[in-house]
Amino acid sequence: MDILHSIFYGFSVGIEPTNLLFCFLGVLVGTLIGVLPGIGPIGTISILLPLTFRISPVSAIIMLAGVYYGSMYGGSTTSILVNIPGEAASVVTCLDGYEMAKQGRAGPALGIAAFGSFIAGTLGIVGLMFVAAPLAELGLRFGPPEYFSVILFGMTLITYLSHGSVINALIMGAFGIILSCVGIDPIHGSPRMTFNTMQLWDGVDLVPIAMGLFGVSEILINVEQTENLEILKTKIKSFFPTAADWIKSKGAILRGTLLGFLLGVLPGGNPIIASFLSYGLEKRISKEPEKFGRGAIEGVAGPESANNSCTSGAFVPLFTLGIPSNAAMALMFGALLIHGIRPGPFLLKDHPDLFWGVISSMYIGNVMLLILNLPLIPMWVQVLKVPRRILYPIIILFCIIGSYCVKNNIFDVVTMIIFGILGYLFKKFEYESAPLILAFVLGPMLELNLRQSLILSNGSFLIFFKRPISAVIIIISLIFIASSLISLFLKRKKRNIQGELIK
Amino acid sequence: MWRKVLILVTLLVGNIFLIYPVLGAEYPVRPIEIYAPYSAGGPIDLMSRWVGEIAPKYLGQPVVVVNKIGAAGSAAAAEVISSKPDGYKLYVTSQFFFAMTTKTQKVPFDPGQLTPLANLMQLVDGICVRGDAPWKTFNDLLEYAKKNPRKLSWAHSGRGMVGHVSILLLFRKAGAETLDVPYKGPAEKLAALLGGHVDAASLNYATCADHIKAGKVRFLIFNTDRRYTQYEVSNVPTTVELGYADVAKLTPYIGFYIHKDTPEEVRRTLFDTFKKTYEDPAFKKGIEKIGDQPRFDGPEFMKESIKKGEEIALPMLKELGLYVEK
Numbered sequence: 001m002d003i004l005h006s007i008f009y010g011f012s013v014g015i016e017p018t019n020l021l022f023c024f025l026g027v028l029v030g031t032l033i034g035v036l037p038g039i040g041p042i043g044t045i046s047i048l049l050p051l052t053f054r055i056s057p058v059s060a061i062i063m064l065a066g067v068y069y070g071s072m073y074g075g076s077t078t079s080i081l082v083n084i085p086g087e088a089a090s091v092v093t094c095l096d097g098y099e100m101a102k103q104g105r106a107g108p109a110l111g112i113a114a115f116g117s118f119i120a121g122t123l124g125i126v127g128l129m130f131v132a133a134p135l136a137e138l139g140l141r142f143g144p145p146e147y148f149s150v151i152l153f154g155m156t157l158i159t160y161l162s163h164g165s166v167i168n169a170l171i172m173g174a175f176g177i178i179l180s181c182v183g184i185d186p187i188h189g190s191p192r193m194t195f196n197t198m199q200l201w202d203g204v205d206l207v208p209i210a211m212g213l214f215g216v217s218e219i220l221i222n223v224e225q226t227e228n229l230e231i232l233k234t235k236i237k238s239f240f241p242t243a244a245d246w247i248k249s250k251g252a253i254l255r256g257t258l259l260g261f262l263l264g265v266l267p268g269g270n271p272i273i274a275s276f277l278s279y280g281l282e283k284r285i286s287k288e289p290e291k292f293g294r295g296a297i298e299g300v301a302g303p304e305s306a307n308n309s310c311t312s313g314a315f316v317p318l319f320t321l322g323i324p325s326n327a328a329m330a331l332m333f334g335a336l337l338i339h340g341i342r343p344g345p346f347l348l349k350d351h352p353d354l355f356w357g358v359i360s361s362m363y364i365g366n367v368m369l370l371i372l373n374l375p376l377i378p379m380w381v382q383v384l385k386v387p388r389r390i391l392y393p394i395i396i397l398f399c400i401i402g403s404y405c406v407k408n409n410i411f412d413v414v415t416m417i418i419f420g421i422l423g424y425l426f427k428k429f430e431y432e433s434a435p436l437i438l439a440f441v442l443g444p445m446l447e448l449n450l451r452q453s454l455i456l457s458n459g460s461f462l463i464f465f466k467r468p469i470s471a472v473i474i475i476i477s478l479i480f481i482a483s484s485l486i487s488l489f490l491k492r493k494k495r496n497i498q499g500e501l502i503k
Numbered sequence: 504m505w506r507k508v509l510i511l512v513t514l515l516v517g518n519i520f521l522i523y524p525v526l527g528a529e530y531p532v533r534p535i536e537i538y539a540p541y542s543a544g545g546p547i548d549l550m551s552r553w554v555g556e557i558a559p560k561y562l563g564q565p566v567v568v569v570n571k572i573g574a575a576g577s578a579a580a581a582e583v584i585s586s587k588p589d590g591y592k593l594y595v596t597s598q599f600f601f602a603m604t605t606k607t608q609k610v611p612f613d614p615g616q617l618t619p620l621a622n623l624m625q626l627v628d629g630i631c632v633r634g635d636a637p638w639k640t641f642n643d644l645l646e647y648a649k650k651n652p653r654k655l656s657w658a659h660s661g662r663g664m665v666g667h668v669s670i671l672l673l674f675r676k677a678g679a680e681t682l683d684v685p686y687k688g689p690a691e692k693l694a695a696l697l698g699g700h701v702d703a704a705s706l707n708y709a710t711c712a713d714h715i716k717a718g719k720v721r722f723l724i725f726n727t728d729r730r731y732t733q734y735e736v737s738n739v740p741t742t743v744e745l746g747y748a749d750v751a752k753l754t755p756y757i758g759f760y761i762h763k764d765t766p767e768e769v770r771r772t773l774f775d776t777f778k779k780t781y782e783d784p785a786f787k788k789g790i791e792k793i794g795d796q797p798r799f800d801g802p803e804f805m806k807e808s809i810k811k812g813e814e815i816a817l818p819m820l821k822e823l824g825l826y827v828e829k
Binding site: 408 | 542543545548549552553555556568569570571572573574575577578581607608609610611653656661662663682684685686687690691693694695697698699700701709710712713714716717719792793794823824825
């Protein structure tokens with residue numbers, strides 16, 4: 001009953017005209033930057049940060065939060081339509097979303113992405129309301145060994161990100177890990193592979209790599225084809241998901257929601273990891289895994305839901321413990337500090353208007369986003385009809401802006417171009433880039449947590465098994481790996497037997 | 504066509520005449536930029552933004568913060584050094600950028616090109632433990648550490664950073680061998696401490712304030728020369744009190760640095776502005792909101808603190824294997 005009172009109170013704060021305005025501004029800006037390749041929520045939030053000094057803290061967080069989860073709605077648009085991710089968390093949506101678009105099903109893909117995001121976002125807020133405090137405490141129990149096990153589990157899904165050769169996927173994964181090592185060693189402080197340049201001290205950044213591998217390379221590949229692309233001239237069959245689509249996606253949406261939310265709660269989890277893991281998980285447990293990469297709607301529904309619920313989950317440690325779980329939350333932390341509000345265990349008590357006001361505005365924001373995005377689907381689909389010679393230079397422009405905005409450094413733009421060329425070569429030789437991105441994102445976390453664990457255990461590997469959470473997750477990972485190997489083995493055996501019978 | 508060309512030329516020439524009044528005008532005639540080497544939201548960034556709110560009153564021009572992150576501060580420093588020394592670009596950091604960071608990496612510029620202007624804030628690190636930990640004072644902790652070498656684990660933000668070197672030095676001087684565990688930042692350290700994964704952590708008051716109120720975190724010692732007078736931590740001793748004055752030389756003072764060739768009058772103007780900003784009552788309130796300690800010093804003190812920092816830190820850096828010869 002208490003919670004009900006609080007929710008009503010929250011809505012009374014959330015529907016104040018100023019807050020409604022800021023909510024709308026936030027989600028609008030969020031959607032826009034989500035759609036535009038390159039510029040992402042973190043860059044945008046840091047640009048908007050100074051503007052928030054002049055407005056009330058509740059309005060400030062409402063707007064910034066709107067930018068954050070709004071960008072997760074918009075990111076899928078360009079992924080599906082032109083195979084170029086709007087931002088890093090939508091990279092996996094390219095895999096199946098674009099295939100669906102090629103089959104004339106761009107509308108349903110966009111639709112299920114929007115609906116999935118809405119459902120996941122809303123359920124995530126419910127989670128934030130009811131289980132925030134206990135979950136946050138649970139999240140604290142995740143120390144280096146537990147993180148290592150979770151990341152290891154994530155790594156086992158790397159090969160599920162590609163539908164081609166497994167060996168190629170592993171090679172790309174290894175390349176991703178090597179790339180992630182460039183920079184300063186996290187434990188020792190010494191430079192690795194920096195070639196004595198200042199620019200490489202912080203390593204290579206994800207945004208230029210993702211924009212290059214997925215954006216620029218896609219354009220380069222298309223530019224090669226001189227014939228008119230008939231593919232997208234096929235009739236756009238429908239604008240919204242069919243009943244069959246819903247049946248297939250409902251599981252993916254729910255699983256993605258849960259996975260994303262839990263990952264958001266863990267300090268260090270971010271929507272990128274959530275979307276990748278959701279895709280891998282969906283493919284792993286699907287009864288028709290070969291459909292993935294050829295237009296399986298679960299490959300869009302799951303990741304898009306996961307990245308949205310992750311944004312709700314990310315607020316849990318911030319609001320209950322005052323610990324920001326990723327870069328975007330750290331910016332919100334700063335925004336609150338400037339207003340003299342310190343997020344932490346007393347936030348709910350001292351500033352209920354902030355906590356419940358923001359939660360209610362997230363409901364409102366998600367509804368706004370659904371209304372914003374759905375009717376726009378027919379319009380977005382028309383983007384496919386824009387002549388490539390106009391569309392592609394605009395996309396490259398935004399990719400350049402986005403890469404530059406990471407650190408205000410031209411070096412990142414150069415990186416993007418290099419990876420664009422690399423990505424083009426990868427596509428030519430049938431190496432897929434998604435495993436590289438996942439390995440690149442997970443690699444540093446894997447290494448840091450492994451070495452921290454070994455420091456804590458004075459060198460003993462047993463620490464991973466002595467702690468219950470870590471042990472359980474590692475065993476699950478081993479079971480996954482084992483079962484894949486067994487099914488591979490059985491398939492080979494069946495083929496051999498059939499070969500024998502034919503003879 | 505010629506008419507258009509004539510109009511264009513007139514406009515261009517006319518614009519040049521607009522600059523003339525500006526050429527003779529007094530500094531500053533356009534906004535000042537502060538290059539902050541860390542991302543938005545952190546204490547250095549917040550302090551700079553706060554200065555940006557208050558200083559324009561005394562300076563007459565806006566003061567904006569540009570986050571140029573990268574290479575542990577070198578990206579922003581390089582930007583300021585490679586620009587014209589006209590006083591419109593400032594660099595904000597602690598003296599340890601000069602005393603330590605530029606000694607652990609090969610930097611493509613000469614840090615001597617930057618000269619200090621004024622400090623406005625000091626960061627205070629300390630050792631904290633969980634509220635239910637068995638150690639009530641710093642000496643309890645030391646006793647435990649001395650009796651159990653390499654068993655006391657504590658979290659820090661990175662090898663070779665001042666938060667690591669200062670606490671390591673403290674333990675060394677006390678004769679204790681500990682297990683230091685690197686983490687990525689204050690949020691991760693706090694999470695590790697609260698979750699029971701490390702015994703102690705090198706943190707600052709601001710990050711833990713609410714948890715101290717809730718009794719979940721306790722500070723045992725602060726590395727500074729004056730106690731906090733407010734908050735719940737006024738009973739926490741300082742390193743100077745407990746006899747480790749040397750370690751207190753490793754306190755970061757956050758201040759502004761400018762190109763060495765900037766004209767003397769410009770530097771005077773900026774120094775006066777910062778002094779007035781510091782004395783503005785709103786400034787102190789703002790710093791306290793962020794949770795750190797306001798403190799004003801001039802260029803002489805800053806140069807001294809760089810030297811003192813080097814004296815203490817370099818032997819530690821050499822021993823950790825992080826020192827890089829020029």
